[in-house]
Each structure stands twice: as structure tokens, then as C-alpha cells.
Amino acid sequence: MNNTLIDNSSAQLSMLQALRDCLASEGILTVRIATGYWDIPGLALLADDIRSFLRKEGTKLLLLIGKDPYVYASQVRNPKYRDMDYPGDFIRTDLCELEPKTEFENAVRLLLEYCTEDDGSKIQIRIFRKNKDNAAQFLHSKCYIFDGRDAGKGYGLIGSSNFTGKGLQGNAELNYLETDVVRVLSEAPIPNHKTHVQWFDEKWNMSEPWNKEFLEQVLKRAPITRKVMEEPFTPYELYIKLLRIKFGEVVDKSLGQQIQSYLPTGIHRLEYQIEAVKRCIGIMHEHGGFMLADVVGLGKTIIGILIIKRFLSVPEDDGRERKVLVITPPAIQSGWKKTIMMFDKDAEEKIAPYIDFVTTGRIGNLAEGTDLEDDDSGDTGEFGETLQDKNYGLIVIDESHKFRNSATLMYQSLDGLIQKIGADTGTYPYIGLLSATPQNNRPNDLKNQIYLFERNHNDSTLKKAEGGNIEKFFADVNREYDLLIRKPEADATTGDLIYDIPSDERRRRLDEVSRKLRDCILSDILERRTRTDVETYYEEDIKAQGLVFPKIVGPNNLEYIMDEELATLFSDTMTIIAPTEKEKLQTDEWLRYFRYRAIEYFADPANEKKHTGRGNRSVGDVAKQLATIMQILLVKRLESSFTAFTQSLLNLRRYTENMIRMWENDTIFVCPQIDVNKELDFETKNKEQEKKNKRKKGKVQKKKLTFNDCVEDIRKKITRLTEQGRNERGQNAEYRRKDFKEEYFAQLKEDHRLISNLYDRWARNSQDPKFDAFKEKIKPELFNPQTNTSGKLVIFSEAIDTVRSLARAVKAKGYKTLVITAANRDEMEHTIEENFDANYEGKWKDDYDVIITTEVLAEGVNLHRANVILNYDTPWNSTRLMQRIGRVNRIGSKEPFVYVYNFMPSAEGDAQIQLVRKAHTKLQSFHLLFGGDSKIFSEEEDIMHYNLAKAVDGEESPLQKYVYELKQYKNTHPERYARIEQAEDGWQIAQADCGTAYFVVKAPRSARLAVRIRQAEDGRHNAEIISLLDLLEEMRTEEDARRVPLPENWQQLASEAIRTYNQYFVRISRPRTGDKRTQALEVIVKLYNSSPVSAKSKALLKNARKLADKGSADIIRKMLVIGKELREKDSRLFAIGQQDIDEILEREIGRLVANVESRQGEATIVLGTIK
Template sequence: MPTIYDNIERKLLEGLKESFRLAYRSDVCVGYLNLRGWGPLAELVNGFEGGDGKQCRVLVGMSKSRREELTELYAANGHHEPDQSDVARWRKRLAQDLREQLTYGTPSESDERALKRFAEQIRAGKVVVKLHLAYLLHAKLYLAFREDRFNPVIGFVGSSNLTFSGLQGNGELNVDVLESDAAQKLAKWFEDRWNADWCIDISKDLLAIIDESWAGLDRTPYEVFLKIVYHLSNEARIGLATYEVPPLFRDKLLKFQADAVRMAARMLDKRGGVLIGDVVGLGKTWTAAALIKLIEQTEFRGSMVICPPNLEDMWKWFKKEFEMKLEIVSLGAVRDAEYLEQFPRPKLLVLDESHNLRNPEGKRYKAVREFIHRVECKVVLLSATPYNKSFYDLSAQLGLFIDPEEDIGLRPNQYIADLGGQHEFEAKHQTRPQTLRAFEHSTFTDDWRDLMKHYTVRRTRSFIRKHSPIDPADGKPYLEFQDGSRFKFPERLPKAFKYGFNAKDPNDQYAKLYSSAVVDIIRQLHLARYGLRRYIDGAAESQASQKELRIIDDLSRAGKRMVGFARTSLFKRLESSGWSFLLSLQRHILRNHLFVYALENDLDLPIGIQDGEGIDEILGDEDMEKLAEMSVDEHGKRYTENAALLYKALDIPKNRKRFKWLRAGLFSDQLKKHLLDDAGQLHHIWTMGKDWDPAKDKQLNALHRFCTKENPDKKVLVFTQFADTAMYLHEQLDVRKVSRLDVVTGNRNDPTHAAHRFSPRSNKQPEIAGTSHETRVLITTDVLSEGQNLQDGHIIINYDLPWALIRLIQRAGRVDRIGQTSDKVYCYSFLPEEGIETIINLRGRLRQRITENAEVVGTDEVFFDGDPVNLHDLYAEKSGMYDEEGDDEVDLGSWAYQIWNEATASDAELRKRIENMPDVVYSTRHLPVQETKAPPGVAVFVKTAQDNDLLTWVNGSGEVVTQSQFRILKALQCGPEEPTAERVTGHHELVKTAVRHIHENESSTGGGQLGKKNGARYQTYNRLKVLFEKDRSTLFENRALKETAEEIYRFPLRERAKDLLNRRLREGITDAELAELVLALHEDGHLVNKPEDGTTELAQQPHIICSIGLKAGR
């Protein structure tokens, strides 16, 4: 009686081991070959000598797809004999299937040993594999030829394929064949098929597949790193290959600008929006203008630009010059979505200087966001400084076109890990982790960097220089225009222009103000108007109306942050100019008296005037001059009288609607006391400098000397933080007859005209150049730090010093722009000859006060808006301090593409080798210098089921070290000289653990399979759904469409299908055409990424691209 092997009571593998123990050769026939499944048989055949009659022969049946089977079943001529073209096609398909087979799942030590053993046995002639092509063969047969007189041939026939599951895992049905005659007949049956005409030897094919796989040839760390950047640069490469720069712009753009156009176009199609964030001076406007023209030519629809008022003229020039279908709207004119809807519906909306839209509660923000969602347009954000006050700035700008609760397939992994995991995150925030809302809770830079890489094209000046060709004549990098002309970035030279200042001189009018005594007073001010919530009376609040409670709630949110703002603002004005400081003291005193007047007369208090917005338009300069002329004795009386007049001016209907109002009865008596206390202290400071004499202003005198005696003919661009200082300087230099002088502040209606007068050549204004209308000395606030070309000059002066280095860098970028003809840009900072330590100490004391009182929340740009300015470096004119950020500020796609392109541009063999390198490959390197304190382990690179690339670094225990993409990439980055280190112990198990971490995070989020609403997957699914629900009479077609739609919902689209669908959707494909296209892609197996077995679980698993082990030491 035969023995049944069902893998339940008896395992087939056990029977094979017993039978093969005395075997000298074997024959195996299976319908499917699993390369990793060779492990169980490897030991059984390893003792064979090899060669004819002493080897294991494996016959594999060629499986066919369901479509091929149906086609053959219903074909009119039935089965047909294969020909050479069939053989070539099936052989190629099998090879491809086997290559893909080795990339599924996670690798293991046992799999690697089995594959290596399989390859060794093929090379030694111990194993030969043939592919049977004459007809479909599903047979499963195992024959052992033994040195045994009683059982020379033992056979096993049944259902088990040559896989782990077939041999011992799955429930199967197999029987042994011991009877000699039956066994010989099975042997003959096998022999006939082995020697059939259409049975081809594929042993060498298998050998090549294994050698090319992760279990074959050793890869260097450099090769695997290049594979990572190849995949990370995929979107950039697709953009460069798919989109063309409009003809009108081809001879206008530099290569890096043209690249940005193509990459941004790709992001627009994939994500619906893009932030172009190149640093100041790299031509973001040109990039955006070319994108507008590209959309116009491909979508046959116009665009809209919303920009600050001072940039309208510039956009009008682009519209005229390049014949654009473009609506230009001033941000200042935007009040609601209805205002925007009077214009033609744009296909593309460009938001120039988009950082101006970072307050979701603002009217303009709400209007723009509502308009975007109504017209469903694509969005381009333009900003060199998208991040200013906090990461919330980035969220706000992305939120213009992304629903905060929409599943974006990305998570703030660092923050979630810091909280202790996803459950803790969801319990704390009650929001899904794969949303923009989730990112708003994160303060981790790496989380935001990982998010922004999907939406940003950003290059820095240092990045462009680093990756530009070098002129052998002088060794400097250059950019080349289409006409052959070259541009070289100038050198930024920090210069200290020193003026007399002695903090101990009793006759120095500025030293009297810039003193520890004055700073101590500023430190102790109550600044009650900026923290009104502290003065709300509890009993009165309980009786407040709903409208009043909402206003009080807004006061709570502003809180101490506004107090910090006011304190630093006063001190910054003191640093800027004695005159500006005195003027601001008067304004503070008057506004305090305004509140006192309202409290004493039981009137409503105007809320929202803390910074004086709106009041200065009502209270003119003449009024302030009258206040300045009054005597000390009449101080209180005059301020009270002016406060009464000011209140009456505010209380008229046209002015009243500018503010919110709260009853005086809601506030405690302490408010009035603190207002008067501060007014008295501020007046005391004012009396110290009330006799300010511009003729004795040493800093002003130094500026006058610089612009006349030292640089009488050169253009000079003077920056100050405050409009009061700018107007003061302009007035005083004008009195001193400085020629061709101009000033620009935020109150000026035509800053662009001022920029044209200062820099007519770079702004293409030949009618101004060389005439008396051309400005030589331009004094400006940072209003001209947005979007203006000022590179006719190469000297800038920081009259007062910002507290953050980024401000100095941005100012330098006004003249250090493409088109600058000077090889040097001089960046002067006005500094006292003595007293640097005084400045440092006074700044430190104020910073301490603000920190102690928690008056600044998070990273407020007013005080902590970046790396602080090192005054010692400025004083010493330290080289390089004006250089901008390094590679970590560049978008990941551009960074990866640049590395890929430079490595392979002149090495076609390397490019081909990396492009063809299969997935799951690995290598090992030592930890780089910057990570010597980090734990060794493995960095794994995967593509998730959400179609996102993700790097994860785990330590030797399988714990996540970091998921910061940029940190991991920096740790992996190396050159071809990097040696391959010995493999990390348990490498494959660590890879498996990392993948499990990723999969658990991905799979636990649920929902959101279709991605963005304007994506190919979302649009295709919903249009198919409408179509098959519309007409249920054609049952077969409905069923086919429904099944196809379900596949789209369950599995991600293949890249080629995604590109094709995106293109056809843009072209306006009809529903019927879309259905036909999708069905054809589905039938050909080209629609979705789905494994052969079709299991949802496997399809949702992260797909391993590669991994690199990281070892300690060298």
C-alpha cells in the first residue's frame, strides 16, 4: 500500500530525505519553481558527483496567466504548437518572474544560503534545470535513483510544488510509488518530457539571476548608495524626461532653473501643489513664469498670480513679455473668495511670497484657500523663507491646497516615536497620523523635512556652486546661459564700518539711551496692552456675552507671546536709532493714555491696536512732532488731551470697524495702574534723550561719510529694520545734500519703481540708466527683500543689526543675484568702535528676561528666528559668515538627482549597472565620522504600499534609531573608494525587523488608499464607480469595471499606468475612453502593482529596495 504524505501526519520532505539518503541522482518535475524553496533539497543533492547520470534534473512547467488560458480555451483553432518566438517570449517572461520572485518579502540567512548553494550546485553540474514549453504542465513528481537492489527507483506523485509550503507547510496530497514497474514508468514519463523538442535548458539563466540578486555578487556601499539616490531622484528624473520648457523660455533659463520647471511640473501633477523655495537671487520668478506658460500650452487654460502689491509691476512685465494668459491680483485687494471669482477660473494659481499667507485665521488666507478649493486649481507657492515663526508656517501654506485631515501617506515619525508610539499619539491628539494636522503637532525638524521633500523644489546658492562646472582659468564655478555667456557668483565679503561710541561718555546722546539703566526699565515694563488677558476680571467675565468671550479667548491665545514681541521691539528700535526709539516711546505713552481714557470714562477699549496698526494713519507725523515739542511739566495733560482726541477719531464708523472692542467693565483696576506706571517709566527714558541732535548722531555721521567721502560715485543700498529709521536717515542725508537719494518703506505705493531707479540695468529700464533719475543711494526697510532685482549695486549696509543671521544673508541676496557683474559683494555692518561687549551683554539680559517669563512660545522670529548673529564675527569681518545654508536646506529630490547625475553622467556602464541592479541588494560600511557615537545596525530603504520612499535605521537590537531621511542619507553617503566592511551580524533579521516597524505603522493607519483628489488613482476610481453604477443593464461590462475599480482601490497603480492616466486625464479623456483604457491595462497586467498570488497582505507590505549595514570602528 502506498504511503500518503499530506504534510499533516507525514511531511513530504521527511519522505524525500529518507529516499534520497541512498540516491546518486534524482529527477524532479514541478509546475512552479520557487528559487528560495531550493533549501530543503539542497542538502539532499549535495552529495551527487555531478554530470550526466549523477545529478538532479529539475523540469519546470511554464505557467500561464489567466488571460492566456482563457484565450487558448476559446480560440477557434484550439491549442497550437509553440515556435521560436514563443520560446523566446516565455523564456524572457520566466526570467523576469524569477527575478521579481527574489524581491518579494524579506531576505533571510537561510534563503541566502539556499540560493548560494543552488548556484554552486548548478556550476558544479549537480543540478540541471529545464523549462517545458510544449504544453501547460502542472505535474508534481519526485524520483530518487538509488543504490538499492530492492527499490532502485522511488517516486512521489501528488500536489506538492518545490516550495517550503509544498514540501512541509501546506496541506497537500502525495503518495510514494515503490512498486518497481510503476516507478520505471514514471521515470520514462519524465525522460520523454526531458528530451522533448520544446524543453529548453535554463540552468545558465538561473545562475545569472541568482548572481545578479541580493544573494549573489557582493555590492559595494557606493553602489547601494547610488541605488538609493537613483530611486529617490525618480520623481525628478521623470519630470526632466516628461516635461519640456516652453520655447519662449528656453534661451532665458539657466539649466538649474529649467530643471526646476520640469521637477515642479511633476510635483504639480502628482501632488497638486509645489513650493518653489530657491534662496534669494536664484530666479524663482522665472521658474514660476515658465511653469505658467507650460500649463497654458498643455492645459489650454490661463493662470492667476496673487502677489504683494510691490510685485504687481514685475508680473505685468512677464505677462506682456511672454504673452501669458494671466490674471495678476494684489494680495492687498483680496478680501473674500467672491472677489477672486470675478476673474476667469485658473488652472494654476501662483502665490508669490506665499509666507505672507501663514495665518489660517486671517481673512485673506481664508479667501485664498476657499477659492483654491472652489476652482480645484493647482498651486505654486513661491517663497525663499517659507519657514519663519514656527513649523506651523509650513503647515499653513500647504494647507492652502491640502485638506488638513486628508490622508497624505506621510507621518511625523520622530514625534510619534517620541510620544511612545501611535496609540499614544492618537490618544493625545485625536487625529490620524498620516495627515497634515498630525504634522502640526510635531516640533521635530526631521519630520518637517521628510514632509516637505514631497512638495518642495529648493536649491541654495552653495548647492548650485558646488554642482556647477569649474572654469579652469580661475578655478571658480560658473553658470552658462544659452548664448554662451557665463555668470559666476560673486564673493560675499563681510565688512565692519566702525563709528565712535563710548558707553561711559556722559556727553554721548546715544550712550545715555543705550545703557543698562534703560534696558533694565524695558525689562521691568508691564506692557499691559499686550497681555490684556491678565487683567480680565473673573466676575465680569462670567457675565460676558458670547461675542466678548470669543475676543477674550483670542487674547488668551496671543498671551505672553505678544508681551515678548513688544519688549524686543522696543529694544530693537533702541539699537536701530535713538530718534526712532524716542518716537516709539511717544507712541507707547500715547496708546497707554488712550486705554486709560477709555477706562476712566467707562468706554469700550479698542482691541488690536497693540502694535499701532491703523492708528498711525489717524495720528499723523505732525501730531507726534507737537508731542515732541511739549515741556516735561505738561506731559500728562497733553497726552491725556491727545488720547481723548485720538479715541474720538477711532470711534467713528469707518475707523471703528478696524478693531474689536471690549467693555471697560470687563477689566480689573490693576490695568489702569500698570498702564500709567509704564507711561511714567517710558517718559522718564524719553527725558534722557528728548534733546536729540542729528548733527551729533555719530552713526548717522558715519553713514554720511561712507556715502560721500569714501564712496562718492558707487551705488549704496542701506538696510534698516524700521520705517522710522529709514525716513530719519533719508531726511538727514537729504539735508546734507547727498545726491540721487531715495527711500522705500512699507508705506510707499511704488517700491518697484524705486528698485528700477536704483537698478535700471538688471530691471531692463534703459531709459533710466545713466540719467539723473537713476538712484545712487537707496535707503530701505526689508520691504525690498522680497522679489526685487537690485544687482546694479554691489555694496549693502546693515545700518542696524538683525538678531538672526538669516536676515543678513537675505539682504546680501538682494544684490548677490544672477546678473551681478562685480566679482565681490561688500556687506557692511555699522558697529561701534568700542562697546561690542555692551551690545552683547544688553541683548543677553533682555533675552534672559523674555525666556524667564516664557514670553516667547516655540521659535518666534521676533527673537529666535534662526542662528543668532555673532557680533564678534562681524567685528572681525569673518570670511564666509554671509554664506547661506548647506545641503540640508536643499530639497531631497534635487539633492539625490544631482548626486546621481554627477556619478553617472560620464560613466554609462555604472549608470546601466545601477539601473539594472535588482531590489533587496545590500552592503556594509563603517559608520561615518559624524555618526561615530550612533549605534551600529542596518539602514533599510523601502517603498511603502502608499508609494512613498522611506529609510529606517535600526540598531543591533532592532530598535529604531531614526527615520530622518536626511540624517540616514548623510550617514550612507560615500564615494567609490569606500571599502566594504564585514557584514553586520544578523543583517537580514534586522532588515526584517525594520520592515515590520514600517509595516505596522503603515497598516495601522487605515483608509486613504486613493491618495489626493486630483491624483490619477482617485480620479480614475471615482469616474469608473460612477460609470458602472450608471447603467446596470450591461451586466458583464459592469462586473468587469467593478472588479477593475476594486483593484485600483486595493493596490497602488503601476508607475507607467499612473503616468499614462495622468496624461490622458489632463487631455480630457471621456468616461467611455477611460473605461476602455483601464480595462486594457488591467487585462494586460499593467494597471496595478499586485503580486502573482494577489494576496492583499503581501501587496500592502513595504517593498525592500536595498539596505546598508553600519558597523562601528574602521
């Protein structure tokens, strides 16, 4: 555009066209208009252009209205304006007399959309009444300024045209367009000169805000406005209604304010956390439980406690008692308790008295120098403490993946407690599952966790999964998943490869499994926010709180080089301690870990039975777990430190020799509660005794211990355990060689040969190139001031020996070092906070620069005053990697970047490099196998290289953009949103007279389902159930989409949708009949047909049968219990009195049955459209 006069003499020189061109110019963000008068006809001429402008991010319109003396004089001569205030009454009068034209309604709609009472309104209106001397003054000026300074643009229009219909195109006007950016936008003072912006801002600052008065007293009282506000809903508003149905509780401000009030001082009030609480509460009420899976570092503990606080603060008349159980791993329980203390500190109503804690148990260390905190192989499958028999109303499980195995005693104990609570109170407790990585769960793992709150497996609330039959859904999904992860193998008969699925097809089908889980299960019960979500949709909230999410830089590989001999030894070692299945077929030279498998080789089944695991685990399963723990330990030690690995081999050789010595002495101890290896270490005991003897100086000294002395000590300890009643099932016992199968000793000696040979090879090696590289990198790399801006460093290692060696090296470089293991974690907790926790409210200290720790600090602690982290050895799985990084990449981090370093082995020659890489890839594959990740890697690069920043930040959650869109609409259109929220009818709206139809259908006691009906040209319909994500994506439309009359066949389409909905539930096949269900039904039928049963009991039995037919696991269990109890009362089974039967039925199933509705109800259309 060029400088020119604008006089309305032609279309090209019209004021209207000039304003349109300026509004459409790229880069314009602020429009300033000063006008003596303003009317709706003038706004209507530019309504579409202004709407397009205001839809852009960061745009706004500032409108300054004055008192044009000529307009004022002409109006007051008209009787209808006499004695009125200017300009409010004048504009109100004009609005009241406007003809109901579409263009005027469009202008009113624009004002309702973008002119609000808050400071963030995109249209801001002010009235100029007085000058800087506070004297009344006319504003006769007309000025239009378009500010695009960031894009190097600026336009100014000055002249005679008011912002009115006549001023823009009716009158003969004269205005001047200035395109010089400096003349228009410069704010620098220039003597005897004013720019357009300087003049406008001067007047703007003297004026009075008018948005609130204009909206309440002028605009909303006009008949045309009421007509606009009451006009039929649009297709876009139908889409908003759909969002409101699904996500309404998230944008409920009153609920958010209540939840926010629970937060204590010292905890950030973060909008995304409040919304997560609201969403979890909604899911909990709908499904009986929820899964919260925000990524590490976003505050799951805070969200969990807010949910608990809400549950305890707002009692519901639902039979659930106000008691809460929180289940955590031992390492993070203190974090929960500490945060609860913060919530209770200044609160009138404390929550701690209503909360019980229990931890998940762990096996004690089988070998010295290890903290088994980082993998699940060390889980006992039992609770660390006694699970109390209380009627909890809410159970929250942190790290819920520990309940992925339904065969463990821990799972069965919790499942039994939930069942009992349901029977005692008539309703099951709410279950909250907290897990950072649900996507890494196998389908069966996910199923077992969900079963904790979805108690009717064949008639669950997850209706998109086979109509609620999640038993069948997961059976199908698991069958497909197991097939896809199965490795190709040769057919025993033909030798042909079977299960050889092409990698592309394997990936595609695995993606389909993931999609089914997401659409049918997780989309209904999972609340998950990633850092990407928070940065995208909560940017203003994060900035307002002054918070920063650091960017991840890395992984940065620190290379260490092995020579040819060491590279070969490294490769051979992996084959011996952790061979692949293929290697097991090629050689016998690999460890079986028989030292830990003696219980597999009992000759007498009675001895085997003593060591059978809980949850029907065989001695083979128990022995395999013990052997796997030792194998994991060796692999970790090899990765951690060659010195530490050599020591571990020496220990394993000693432990195996102990077993051989016991065998040769015909005295074999199997004692789970006694450290037999420590007891038999008479050499170490003698060395300690010699030191004591030297200190005694002449006093009576003890003689040296022998093997036989140690044996006697073990016998005494077994006796003591037995006398104290702590020798459970006689597991701690002494055996003879004859009690074992003969082949055991031969296999044990073969293991000893392999261990000894491997140890001898490592003992000859004096190199540890990784440790040497570490010492070289401490100052120039890990404490590089360009990257380590915090001056602090966090180092993780698996082995305690390695941690201590690293500490000595770091101290030698002059850095203050804090070493943390499981032994001193609790004792040093306050020191850690003072020196490394950026959220610590006390006085920060700098007593330590470096913290070196085992996995004991990988969760439940803040270390985010540091911004550099070194994984000295490979994290056990991706979850553990995320948890490690999450210690420094957390809410409250001060540094903009977090640098992650890993060690990577290499070698001198090309052949050796390939050998080392192959061994290291195998080592990482071993991690994947035992680490719990279900991702499948087919290529070396998938394991060796990954986008760490993307893994930490997480991809955008698929539903988050819809929540954001709903919030934006509510904030922009509060009045219209209120009407959408309240309206139950009027939600069948067409956008076209033919095309694809979409319906949401709901029956009173079944889930909403989405139905899509595609219409073919020949008139046939293809109706199908679709997922929520598909519906949201396909129903989304533009804001200006127009509605059209419903097509003639609309009722036919609606009937088809209802028929499809009903058929979806009808076609769900009957649950497969299992033995337990059959037995339960037999009990029900026999009871029902027995003469002494009362009418009330018969009614209970009828409902119990319906529930058993639907697969209710709890009803089936209860009926089997009843059958057993009745058999014990009378050997003739049912030949007992009516009172006995009635009492048992009421006690066992009365409350369960009373709480279940058995009919679906009549389905109706919730909303529908065609487009």
C-alpha cells in the same frame, strides 16, 4: 623619470611600463597619442591606468590614428581585410574576431564610458588622411605626449611602437623618452625646430573627427560590445538605479527642454532653475504639494511661474481645473505680476487670464513714521482682499511662513477653500509653498503649512513619519522641542531649578529634532538649492551664462561710542521698554503699554465679545498683539536713532494722555477703524487752521477747536460707519468709565509716569553718536573706491524719520540720494529700476548714487547695481537680514564682492562697554524672540558675531551631490543609463556573501521605505527602517565594485525586509480619539443603521468610516456638517426620507471618498544588496 631609450628589453625598459608611469604622474591633464594603427588588445593593457587618469577632474585623451604603411601592407595580404576601408573596417574586423576575454571587455567598457559623440568627450579620436596640401599621406609616426604644464611636467615618447598589443609589449621596439618640458610642450616658435606638441597639434588640426563614426559603425556593432552592454548590472549600477528612482525626473532632458521653452527672452536659462521646476513637479505629483526654499536671490519667483506655466500647459485628467491662485505679501505682488507679463509678452498661450492674486493683510500703523513691513507682528491674520470661491487646481503661496498659525482667519479661510475644492471636484488643489528659510520654522509652524496639502493627517503620503501619521509625529516632535527651548525656572514648592538641561545635551537633542524633521518630512517635500550648491554643481552653466555670485565681505562693524551718562540711559531704557522675564521679577519699573489694552478691561463680557479676534482669539490676545507692536516699534526706534526714539516716546506720551483725558471726561472711544489719536490732536489742527486763516486775509475765520469739538467729530464718524454698515459688530463705539474695570485707570497713569520720566531723560540728551559716526564714515568708508567699485550705496533703516535724516546727511556730502518708503514705493518703482537694477533691459541711468529705504524694499526688488549695503539698524531677524543682502547679492550682479556694514555701539570705559554690550545683546535677543527665528543662542558671541558669508551662501544641500552624480553618470554612460532606466528586474545584487543587507520595499499604494538588516555572528538579524539619506550614503559603492552570487540566506533576508516593511505600518497606533472624530463616527454609525439609507449611501458611509478612522480632517468635518444639517431638517435627527439622506451624502462626501484608495497592496522588493 629620466631621458632614456625604451626597447622592451626588460620590464623596467618596456613601453608599457613607461606609459603607465607617465599616466600616473601627478599633474598630467592631457595625453596626446599619435599612432599608425590602434587595436583593443593594446588599449586593454592600459585600460585601468587610463580609467584612473580620466576619472580626474579636467583630464582628456586625444588619439590620432594614421595609416601605417607596413601594418596596412601586412593586413591587406590577408584575405579577410581585402577591399576594406582603412582603418574603420580593419578595426571592426579585429573587434569581431576578439576572444571574449575579461581584459578586452574592460577596454570596451572604458570606451563606452569615456568616448562619446559630443564635444566634451574625454576620449577624442581623429583620423589623419591628408596633409596640409590636401594630398593623401601615410601617418607612419608614433608619438605619446603627456602634458602637465601647470605642474611643470611634460613627457614625450617617440619611436616605433604603435598603440597595439604587440607594439606595447610583444615586438622588439625602439622609443625615446624625453623629459625636458620645453622640448616637449613649448608652443613658442623656434627657428628650424619643432616641439612634440607643435608637431602633434599640426597633424591634429589637419585630421578628421572620428568619434561618431567609430562608435556607431565600429564599436557598437561588435559582438564583444553587445556582450558588454548586456552584461549583468554591477553593484555601482544598482546604486545608480536607486538614484534614478529618487531623482530621475531631474535628469530628464526632454522635460527640461519643454520647461526651458517656456522662458521668455530676457530671462537667463539657468539649469539649476529648470531642475528645481522638474523636482517640484515630481514632489507635487507624489505628495499633492511641495516646498521650494532656494535661498534669497536665486529666483524663486521664476521657478514658481514656470511651475504654473507647466501646470496650465499640460492638462491632466485628474479633476483639477486649470485655475491658479497666487498668494503673496503686498510688497512683492507687483513683482509677480510683472514677471508674468514678461512670460506672456510673446507667448501664444497667455497664463495671466488663469491666475488670480490675493495678498496677506496687515494692520495699519499704530504710530507715526514707521513702515511695519519687516516683521509678522503687523499681520492681521486675514487676507487683504476677498478670497474668491473658485475651484483652483493650483495654489502657490509666497512667504508661506505667514500660514504657520492655523488659528488665524486667513489660514482657516484658505483651509476651508481647499476643503471645499476637494468636495466639489473630488481632488484637492496642488499647493506650492515658497519660503526662503524653512529651517527657521518651529516644528508646529512647519506642520500647519504642510497640512494645507497633506489632508489626511493620520494617513499622509509622508510614510517615513510614523507610517504617515504626521499628527502623531508632530505631536512628539513639538513636545520635545517645547521642552528643549523652555528656559530653566525654579520649582514653586522646592525652589529647585527645573527644565535645567545642560547646554551640550540641549544642542544634541535639538540637532536630533532637526534631523528627524529633515529625514522624515523635508527630504520628501523640500526642494532647496543654496549658492554653495549652484557654485559647486552648476559652475559650467553659470560661467556659460556670464553670471557671477559676489562674495560677501563682512559684516564690517562701524563703531559708535557713548559716554557714561548715555550708556547708562541706553541700558535703563531697554529694561523699561522691553524687560526680560528675570528683570520683571526684580522691578516694577517697566512699561505695560496699557494705552493699547483697554479692551482687556471691559467690565461687561458683551463688550469684550465685540473685540474677540478671528479664529477664537480672545481680547487678551488681540490686546497683546497691539501692545507688542508698540513695544517692537520702541525697540526699533531705540536701535535706529536716538532722535527718532525720543520723538516716539513723546508720541506715546501724547497717546497715553489722550486716553487719560477721555477717562477724566467720561468719554472713552474704542475705535479700530478710526485714528482716535489723530482726531484728538486739536493742537495740531489749530496750528494748521491758523495757517489757513492767515491766507484768508479778512475773510470769515474758523474758531479754535476744543477737546469737545474733536469728540463730536469722532461721534459723527462712528454714526457714519454704522449707517454705511461698516461698523462690524459695533466695534467702533463710545464708552463710559463704568464700562471698564477700575484698576485700568491706575495702571494707565503708571504707564504715563514711566513714559514721562523716560522722555524727560532723553529730552535732556543732545547726543546722537551713531548719526555723527555715520556722517564721518560716508566718504572714507562707504564710498571707498577700493571697495565700493559700483559707486552706489544701499542703506536700510526701520524708521522713516531716520531715513530722512540720513538722506539730508548724504546729500550734504554731495551724493545724489533717493528716499523710498511705503508711501512712494510704487510711484518710484521705474526710477529704482533705471538706477539700481542690473537686470533692467532699458537704458541705465545714474540720477542717484544712494538709495535710502525702510523695509519696504527688503523684498521683491533688485538693487544689484550697488555692491555696498549699510544696515543702519539691526535687521529684525536672520531672514530679514538675508532678504536685505539679497537685494544686491542676486543673479546678474556685476561686482565680485558685496560689502555689508552694520553699526555696533560701544562706550568709553570698560564698565560702560560691558553695560552697552549687555543692553545691545538683550536688544538682539528681543529681535530673536519676536522675529520668528527658532535658533537658540546661549552665549553673547552667538548673537553678536556670525559668519555672514556662510549664512548668505548657505551650506550645501545634502541631496544635491546625489543629483550631480546621477547627471554625471547619465552623460558619461548614455546607453547603459537607458538600460538601467528601462530594467525593472535584476536589481537584487550582492557585493559580499555576508554583511549588512539593504532593501528598498514598496507596496502599490504606500511609500517606498528603506530597510537595513544587520547580521550578527550568531545568525540573528536586526532589521530597521532607515532614512533616504542613510540609505544613499551606505549603499554608495565604488564604480569597479564586483558582484558576487547572492548568499544562501538571501530569500530569508528579503522576507525579513518585507515583514519589517509591513510591521512598520501595522504598528502605527490608531489615531487618538478626539471629540470631533467621535462625533463624526457616531453620525456615520447612526446613518448606516437607519433603515431608509440606500446601498450606494451605505458604501459611501463604509469608506467614510475608514477615512475617519485614519484621521481625515475633511471627512470628519463633512460628517459633522451632515449631522447638523439632518438635525435642522428633522428634530428627531434621522427620521427623514431616504432621498434626503442620499442627496446629502452624495453631495458632501461622495467625491471625497471616491478619490481615496483604502488598501496598501502587497509589498515587494524594489532592489536589494549586501555589502
